[in-house]
Amino acid sequence: KKVSQLLMENIKEKEKNDLYTLLENIYYRLGEVVEKQQNNELAKVYYDKVLANPSPELDQAALIKKGIISFEQEKYKEAYNLFSRAVDISPNGKYTTKAMEWLKETEKILKNMSD
Numbered sequence: 001k002k003v004s005q006l007l008m009e010n011i012k013e014k015e016k017n018d019l020y021t022l023l024e025n026i027y028y029r030l031g032e033v034v035e036k037q038q039n040n041e042l043a044k045v046y047y048d049k050v051l052a053n054p055s056p057e058l059d060q061a062a063l064i065k066k067g068i069i070s071f072e073q074e075k076y077k078e079a080y081n082l083f084s085r086a087v088d089i090s091p092n093g094k095y096t097t098k099a100m101e102w103l104k105e106t107e108k109i110l111k112n113m114s115d
Contacts (some may be wrong), residue, residue: 020055028058031065040069060086060093067102076113080106 008016021058043065050062067082083106086099093099 017055020053021057024050024053024055024058027053028062031062034066035069040073044069056089060095060099062089063089064095064099064102067106068101071102072104076106076109080110 011019027046031043031105034046035043036054045056047066050058055073063082063086067079067086070082080088080103083099083103086093087103090096090110
């Protein structure tokens with residue numbers, strides 16, 4: 001077994017959850033930092049790490065961030081799917097209104113592209 005795996009097995013459940021929450025925040029903040037530096041592909045990698053992490057705390061926010069990057073890259077279908085997921089995973093979440101606004105904007109563009 002890996003050392004990290006052995007350590008995790010020995011950490012109490014609460015400490016494990018606290019660690020996951022801390023990692024979630026670190027990955028999210030790193031994503032924001034590199035996004036501000038215009039490194040959108042690396043930002044997406046960090047937002048994916050947020051989504052892969054067991055803590056759900058910032059998942060909705062990470063999906064929206066990824067969606068905005070995709071939207072700005074004119075990858076509208078990808079953006080639409082990300083915003084939809086953000087709404088689906090947390091219909092009453094902290095960022096649901098923002099996700100729905102982006103979703104509507106993306107829908108308009110996709111509709112205009114198909115007309």
